[in-house]
Each structure stands twice: as structure tokens, then as C-alpha cells.
Amino acid sequence: MFGKRTVPPDPASATMPWSPRLPESVPPEARAPEGRPAKPTHKAAKGAAGAPTKGSELDQRLQAVKIAVFNDLIDSVDLTELGKLDIAAVREEISDIVSEIISMRSMVLSAVxxxxxxxxxxxxxxxxxxxxxxxxxxxxxxxxxxxADEVYIETNGRIERTDIRFRDNAQLMNICQRIVSAVGRRVDEASPICDARLADGSRVNVIAPPLAIDGPALTIRKFKRDKLTLDKLVGFGTISPKGARLLQVIGAARLNVIVSGGTGSGKTTLLNCLTSYIDKGERVITCEDAAELQLQQPHVVRLETRPPNLEGVGAVTMRDLVRNCLRMRPERIIVGEVRGAEAFDLLQAMNTGHDGSMGTVHANNPRECISRIENMIAMGGYTLPAKTVREQMAASIQIIIQAARLRDGSRKITHITEVVGMEGEVVTLQDLYVFQLEGEDGQGRIQGRHVPTGLRPKFWDRAKYFGLERDLAEALDEAP
Ligand SMILES: Nc1ncnc2c1ncn2[C@@H]1O[C@H](COP(=O)(O)OP(=O)(O)O)[C@@H](O)[C@H]1O
Ligand SMILES: [Mg+2]
Incomplete structure (x- = not known):
């Protein structure tokens, strides 16, 4: 990321620094210091893409200083070496060097x-x-x-536009480049799509022109350090206290679980919560595209896929990982996102002694989740009759937990559904818990309740075997 040789920082981006106007909601500590040059207007920025924007005397003087200091800096520091330090240390180091350069060149600058x-x-x-x-x-x-001109953020489930802009698409592209070079990738016209990760674990996707028509599109899913717990989800109303109890039983009774939901519906968060009910003694192996799960267990092996290198070779797919994982004597396998042929391997693992395995699937309801998995297996090149695949699913998956992000931005578990078996050619499902929509309050927030459906779970005896019968009975008790 800091490599001087891989992607040299674009001096142009230092010569014309950005100056975002932050939205009112930005906390003071995240704001730039007072006296920052005013941001050019939207029109000016667009009209003069790449050209210096006219500013006050001070702006221009500071910009000149920046150019001079920046050039000195590149000459004097090996950014690759700096890259080995952590980000705070790097900042400190750079600040020191810059102060030195400023005083060496006898530049007159106020502290601000x-x-x-x-x-x-x-x-x-x-x-x-x-x-x-x-x-x-x-x-x-x-x-x-x-x-360059549109930056949106999501906070508390709501998407809003910020006033932040990039100088132009070239600066944005330069930043995208810097991000992806950290994982040894390059993003350009020839390979315009790229996944990467920031040093803090945040996931990044870049799609560049010509595929992205209005300039590079950069999406960052920020890494959350303090993961949400099931208790917190209850606090948010994502699930009721009793529903949470049911999830605890599901996790502890080693049921095979698929968490289903759309993008950003809270699947990974939920999966992470469920893993906290795994017994401390179990050997757990996680397979992810970009490590996000934060298991609290002592005995965890974390595996991560790898994209192909610049020559297009060396990729390690999710399927490779899941297959390898089976040779590592796992007790449970956790697949961050099941997207392709690895679905089949995960089902087999679930069905062959690795019970309590889990994964997430992108689907909008439990029924769709089943057909998605069936499709993944079909697309994965297996020429199995549909019925065989469905039997395999019915035998392997025990619970589907459906997560959703509702239109008010809140996240709910909408279904806790049990896979019961087969009826003819169809996989049969029964909902154990559902979210019943009741309307909206004055602020447009969705109102509703999580209710047990009253059906007796097929896994009752299993829960009993694990000493969880009472918990299960209480979780399913219809009295609120
Ligand atoms: N129940 C919830 N309530 C509020 N925020 C949530 C909830 N679940 C997840 N989030 C937040 O939503 C974002 C997306 O969650 P994530 O679990 O990564 O979704 P997914 O895996 O479905 O894409 C994260 O920032 C996460 O902290
Ligand atoms: Mg996820």
C-alpha cells in the first residue's frame, strides 16, 4: 500500500489537495483543522477537472508549500520501509519529516x-x-x-450523501490503485474489477471505467472492531429475547445452519454471534473471501481465499479451501459466504460428521435460499439429478436463519426456519419463528413482533440430547 515502486503516489494529488466540506454530523475530532482552504464549488470542480482551482492567496501559498514538501519527502523517504510500520507510527514519522523539511527550507508557516x-x-x-x-x-x-463527485455513507442502516468529493476521477483512480496494490493487484482498463482489503480489515471493491460509466466506483465495507453480540441485536430489535434464546440452542446443539439474506442484511454479523455458542473445546475452521469473522474460541484456524495475481494465476478459490479444510480434522466448518461450487462440499461436510457447520447465502427468503444452493451446485458442474441434490440439502441443512434489512434501515431476523425433509421432489421447510409486520410508527420506523409459530422443531430430541430441552421449550413458549 505504501510501496514506492509498486504504485508511486501521484504528486499531482499532493499538489491539489482535497478539502472536503464535512456534513454537520461529523464529530469535531474528524473535522479538518480550522483554516482549511474552502472547497471549490461543485460546478468549479467539474468544469476544471484536473486544473488548479482558484483559491485565496493563502490557498495558493499553502499549495506551493505542499508541492515543495511533498517532492522533498518522496526524495528522502523510502515509503516501502514506512509501510512496514503501523499506520499511526507512519503518520508520526511523516509528520516529523515534514516538519523538518519545512524548517530546513525556512518556510514560514503558522502552527495551524x-x-x-x-x-x-x-x-x-x-x-x-x-x-x-x-x-x-x-x-x-x-x-x-x-x-469523484459522489460519496455516500451508510450509518445506522441509512444511506446518505456526503459533501466529500475527490478532485477528479484521476485522483480517485489513484487512490483505488493504492488500495488494491496492497493485495498485489492492479486496476486499470484491462482489469477493471478488483477486490481488496484495507489494512484495518475493511473490505473494498473497485470497478473502474469503462465498466463503471461515470468514473471509478469504490465500495468500502468498514471493518467493525467491536462486533455486535446477540444481546445487542436483541437491544436493536433484530430479534426478540426468546428468539435469541432459540438461536443459542441452535448454535449449542450443533445444528447445521445457513444464514440467508441480502447484501448488508447482517448475515456475517449473525454468523459471528452464533459462533459464540460453540463449545470452547471444538476445533473450528473458517473459510472466507476476506476474513471478517471474529471467533472468540481458542481453537480456530482461519483460511482466506486468494485472487489470481497479475498474470491471472495462483487463485485459491473457496472450493479449494473447503476441500482442504476437510483434511484438517475440523469439528465445525464455517464458510463466510457460500457462492459457488463449494456449496456441495459444505453440504457433504455437514453430512459427514462436521455437524454444527455454518455458512451464509445471498437470498431473500428461506425457500429461495434452498433454490440458490441448488443452482450453485448445478452451476458448479455437478451432473446430479435435481432430486439427489435436494435430498442432499434436506439431509445436511437443518436451519435457515433469514436476515433482512427493512425499508426503514433496521435489520431483522425475519425467519428461523427448519429444513424438515422431502415431500416428493420438494424440500420441505417449516418456520419456527417469524417476524410479523404490524405497521409503522410516526417516524416511519417499522413495527412488528417476533413470534414462534407453535410448530414443534424436528430437532427437539437433539436439543434434549444436548441438555437444552428446557431452553428450547422456553424459547418456543408463545407467551411473550
Ligand atoms: N442487527 C443489526 N443491527 C444494526 N446493524 C447491524 C445489524 N447487523 C449488522 N449490522 C451492521 O450492518 C453492516 C452489515 O452487516 P454484515 O453482517 O456485514 O452484513 P452482510 O454479511 O449481510 O453483508 C455492518 O456494519 C454491521 O455492523
Ligand atoms: Mg457478509
């Missing part, structure tokens, strides 16, 4: 101006320019950049 210059240079050299203040905020779940 100096910190302004240092900040901007740090952001341009090391950081992600205009995105830095957003990355510093803990309340943001996603950052979505649609070309």
Missing part, C-alpha cells in the same frame, strides 16, 4: 498551517485522501464512492 500541510500530505501519501475522515468514523458501516 503546518498541521494542515502535514495532514494533507499524510492523507495523500499514505491514506485515502478525502476518504480519511470517513474512515476515522466508527459509526459508518459502508462508504460508497460513485465517481
Amino acid at each position: 498551517e503546518q498541521s494542515l500541510v502535514i495532514n494533507d500530505i499524510c492523507n495523500d501519501v499514505l491514506g485515502l485522501g478525502p476518504l480519511e475522515p470517513l474512515l476515522a468514523r466508527d459509526d459508518i458501516a459502508d462508504i460508497m464512492v460513485n465517481g
Whole structure:
């Protein structure tokens, strides 16, 4: 990411620093220091893409200082070496060097101006320019950049547009490049799609022109350090206390679970919560595209897929991981996102002694989840009769937990559904818990209740075997 040789920082982006106007909601500590040059208007930025924007005397003087300091900096520091330090240390180091350069060149700057210059240079050299203040905020779940002029964020389930802009698409592209070079990738016209990860674990997707028509689209799913717990989900109304109890039983009784839901519906969060009910003594292996799960167990092996390198070779797929995982004597296998042929391997694992395995699938309801998995297996090149595949699913998957992000931005578990078996050619499902929609309150927030359906789970005896019969009975008790 900091590599001088892989992707040299674009001096142009240091010469014309961005100056975001932050929305009112930005906490003071994330704001730029007072005296930051005013952001050019939307029109001006568009009209003069790439050309210096006219500013006050001070702006131009500071910009000149920045250019000079930046050039000195590149000459004097090996950014690759710096990249080995952690980000705070790098910032400190750069600040020191920049202060030194400023005093060596006998530049006259006030303390405020100096910190302004240092900040901007740090952001341009090391950081992600205009995105830095957003990355510093803990309340943001996603950052979505649609070309240089549009930056959206998601907080508390709501998407809003920010006033932050990039100087132009070239600066944005440069930042995208810097992000993906950290995982040894390149993004350009020839390979315009790329997944990467920030140093803090945040997941990044870049899709560049010509595929993205209005400029590079950058999407960042921010990594949350303090993961949500089931208790917190209850607090948010994502699930009722009794529903949460049912989830605990499901996790502890080693049922095979698929968490189903749309993008951002809270699948990974839920999966992570469920893993906290895994017995401490179990050997758990996780397979993910980009490690997000934070298991609290002592005995966990974390595996991660790898995209192909620049020559298009060396990819390690999810399927490779799941298959390898079976040779590692796992007791449970957890697949972050089941998307393709690995579905078949996971089902087999679930069915051959690795009970309590889990995964997430992108689907809008439990029934669709089943057909999605069937499709993944069919597309994976298995020429099995549909009925065989369905039997395999019915025998392997015991629970589907459906997560959803409702139109008010709240996340709910809408179904806890049991896979019961087969009826003819069809996989039969029964809902154990559902979210009943009751309407909206004055603020447009969705109202409803989680209710048990009154059906007796097929896994009752299993829960009993694990000493969880009472918990199960209480979880399913219809009295609120
Ligand atoms: N029940 C919830 N209530 C509020 N926020 C949630 C909830 N579940 C997840 N989130 C937040 O929503 C974002 C997306 O969650 P994630 O679990 O990664 O979704 P998915 O895996 O379905 O894409 C994260 O920032 C997460 O912290
Ligand atoms: Mg996820």
C-alpha cells in the first residue's frame, strides 16, 4: 500500500489537495483543522477537472508549500520501509519529516498551517485522501464512492450523501490503485474489477471505467472492531429475547445452519454471534473471501481465499479451501459466504460428521435460499439429478436463519426456519419463528413482533440430547 515502486503516489494529488466540506454530523475530532482552504464549488470542480482551482492567496501559498514538501519527502523517504510500520507510527514519522523539511527550507508557516500541510500530505501519501475522515468514523458501516463527485455513507442502516468529493476521477483512480496494490493487484482498463482489503480489515471493491460509466466506483465495507453480540441485536430489535434464546440452542446443539439474506442484511454479523455458542473445546475452521469473522474460541484456524495475481494465476478459490479444510480434522466448518461450487462440499461436510457447520447465502427468503444452493451446485458442474441434490440439502441443512434489512434501515431476523425433509421432489421447510409486520410508527420506523409459530422443531430430541430441552421449550413458549 505504501510501496514506492509498486504504485508511486501521484504528486499531482499532493499538489491539489482535497478539502472536503464535512456534513454537520461529523464529530469535531474528524473535522479538518480550522483554516482549511474552502472547497471549490461543485460546478468549479467539474468544469476544471484536473486544473488548479482558484483559491485565496493563502490557498495558493499553502499549495506551493505542499508541492515543495511533498517532492522533498518522496526524495528522502523510502515509503516501502514506512509501510512496514503501523499506520499511526507512519503518520508520526511523516509528520516529523515534514516538519523538518519545512524548517530546513525556512518556510514560514503558522502552527495551524503546518498541521494542515502535514495532514494533507499524510492523507495523500499514505491514506485515502478525502476518504480519511470517513474512515476515522466508527459509526459508518459502508462508504460508497460513485465517481469523484459522489460519496455516500451508510450509518445506522441509512444511506446518505456526503459533501466529500475527490478532485477528479484521476485522483480517485489513484487512490483505488493504492488500495488494491496492497493485495498485489492492479486496476486499470484491462482489469477493471478488483477486490481488496484495507489494512484495518475493511473490505473494498473497485470497478473502474469503462465498466463503471461515470468514473471509478469504490465500495468500502468498514471493518467493525467491536462486533455486535446477540444481546445487542436483541437491544436493536433484530430479534426478540426468546428468539435469541432459540438461536443459542441452535448454535449449542450443533445444528447445521445457513444464514440467508441480502447484501448488508447482517448475515456475517449473525454468523459471528452464533459462533459464540460453540463449545470452547471444538476445533473450528473458517473459510472466507476476506476474513471478517471474529471467533472468540481458542481453537480456530482461519483460511482466506486468494485472487489470481497479475498474470491471472495462483487463485485459491473457496472450493479449494473447503476441500482442504476437510483434511484438517475440523469439528465445525464455517464458510463466510457460500457462492459457488463449494456449496456441495459444505453440504457433504455437514453430512459427514462436521455437524454444527455454518455458512451464509445471498437470498431473500428461506425457500429461495434452498433454490440458490441448488443452482450453485448445478452451476458448479455437478451432473446430479435435481432430486439427489435436494435430498442432499434436506439431509445436511437443518436451519435457515433469514436476515433482512427493512425499508426503514433496521435489520431483522425475519425467519428461523427448519429444513424438515422431502415431500416428493420438494424440500420441505417449516418456520419456527417469524417476524410479523404490524405497521409503522410516526417516524416511519417499522413495527412488528417476533413470534414462534407453535410448530414443534424436528430437532427437539437433539436439543434434549444436548441438555437444552428446557431452553428450547422456553424459547418456543408463545407467551411473550
Ligand atoms: N442487527 C443489526 N443491527 C444494526 N446493524 C447491524 C445489524 N447487523 C449488522 N449490522 C451492521 O450492518 C453492516 C452489515 O452487516 P454484515 O453482517 O456485514 O452484513 P452482510 O454479511 O449481510 O453483508 C455492518 O456494519 C454491521 O455492523
Ligand atoms: Mg457478509
